[in-house]
Amino acid sequence: MASAPxxxxxxxxxxxxxxxxxxxxxxxLAVSGNHVRAEDLLREGRKRDPNLDxxxxxxxxxxxxxxxxxxxxxxxxxxxxxxxxxxxxxxxHVHIGCTECGRVTELHSPIVQxxxxxxxxxxxxxxxxxxxxxxxRCPECAGGNARxxx
Amino acid sequence: MASAPxxxxxxxxxxxxxxxxxxxxxxxLAVSGNHVRAEDLLREGRKRDPNLDxxxxxxxxxxxxxxxxxxxxxxxxxxxxxxxxxxxxxxxHVHIGCTECGRVTELHSPIVQxxxxxxxxxxxxxxxxxxxxxxxRCPECAGGNARxxx
DNA sequence: ATACTATTTGCGACAATGTCGCATCTGAGA
DNA sequence: TCTCAGATGCGACATTGTCGCAAATAGTAT
Numbered sequence: 001m002a003s004a005p006x007x008x009x010x011x012x013x014x015x016x017x018x019x020x021x022x023x024x025x026x027x028x029l030a031v032s033g034n035h036v037r038a039e040d041l042l043r044e045g046r047k048r049d050p051n052l053d054x055x056x057x058x059x060x061x062x063x064x065x066x067x068x069x070x071x072x073x074x075x076x077x078x079x080x081x082x083x084x085x086x087x088x089x090x091x092x093h094v095h096i097g098c099t100e101c102g103r104v105t106e107l108h109s110p111i112v113q114x115x116x117x118x119x120x121x122x123x124x125x126x127x128x129x130x131x132x133x134x135x136x137r138c139p140e141c142a143g144g145n146a147r148x149x150x
Numbered sequence: 151m152a153s154a155p156x157x158x159x160x161x162x163x164x165x166x167x168x169x170x171x172x173x174x175x176x177x178x179l180a181v182s183g184n185h186v187r188a189e190d191l192l193r194e195g196r197k198r199d200p201n202l203d204x205x206x207x208x209x210x211x212x213x214x215x216x217x218x219x220x221x222x223x224x225x226x227x228x229x230x231x232x233x234x235x236x237x238x239x240x241x242x243h244v245h246i247g248c249t250e251c252g253r254v255t256e257l258h259s260p261i262v263q264x265x266x267x268x269x270x271x272x273x274x275x276x277x278x279x280x281x282x283x284x285x286x287r288c289p290e291c292a293g294g295n296a297r298x299x300x
Numbered sequence: 301a302t303a304c305t306a307t308t309t310g311c312g313a314c315a316a317t318g319t320c321g322c323a324t325c326t327g328a329g330a
Numbered sequence: 331t332c333t334c335a336g337a338t339g340c341g342a343c344a345t346t347g348t349c350g351c352a353a354a355t356a357g358t359a360t
Binding site for chain 3: 205232
Binding site: 017018019020038039054055058059080081082083 | 348349
């Protein structure tokens with residue numbers, strides 16, 4: 001189950017030392033899908049290496065983030081106040097969270113790129129990545145009581 | 151110095167009890183401008199009421215957020231891991247933070263609305279607000295060493 | 301295969317940020 | 331002025347993340 005080969009290769013190319021623990025965290029990341037919390041990774045990782053330490057997970061996440069291989073989200077704190085991580089894909093996308101049921105959806109749209117272009121041309125800031133989190137009500141929750149808007 | 155009348159009125163309309171402490175927090179919010187941390191509000195508020203408690207600040211912020219009167223940001227954790235608050239204006243805007251110097255800029259753009267419309271039409275989620283945080287390098291930082299892209 | 305060494309890990313202590321229960325206090329309506 | 335639902339202050343606690351340092355180890359050289 002050699003998961004996340006993409007990340008493994010990226011790390012090799014950058015001469016990052018591949019420790020057992022880092023492989024474990026990468027595995028856990030690959031298995032866990034999007035929107036994982038650090039603590040989930042710790043728990044998942046400990047299935048493979050029971051001695052895996054909390055600090056190691058955090059340090060690995062920080063390292064991956066520094067290399068631009070993962071993104072850190074907080075999904076509007078709809079649930080708790082921790083952070084979520086996901087492998088960084090080809091392009092940025094929008095996270096949409098329902099304020100009532102907490103469900104999170106993603107949306108890929110060319111408008112995101114248009115926005116980044118606009119940022120560059122108006123401010124001169126050269127964007128490296130974007131985090132777009134939309135607070136919303138999902139169709140189900142909005143349907144149930146469409147009348148009371150607030 | 152009756153600041154933030156807009157917020158005061160909004161709270162009155164909603165029959166929220168206007169305590170001395172809440173006025174103090176609103177004042178502190180108005181004085182402090184955008185991107186304030188809870189701790190800053192506490193310190194600023196204590197100038198007006200030395201007994202103002204941390205829990206009260208947090209509870210007031212939670213209340214304001216629930217009423218949609220302020221937004222909570224984390225500005226990509228460019229500096230620390232706390233949260234920032236700002237009074238909610240007429241329309242959502244983009245926060246752009248430089249990963250090197252930490253400077254934060256804002257950008258208002260009609261593209262934001264276009265993005266929300268797209269969210270609605272593609273996912274059925276009805277957006278109530280958006281938080282857009284762009285990671286970038288500001289012109290100064292990018293200029294200094296434009297060669298080393300990484 | 302073994303030795304070497306810079307890096308990484310585990311550990312435990314700590315820091316920062318936020319939350320909660322409960323006794324007391326108070327804003328605002330009657 | 332009286333009243334009481336709701337807000338506050340306080341202190342204890344929870345969660346999330348960080349750090350220093352001794353021990354372990356990946357990757358390289360021998």
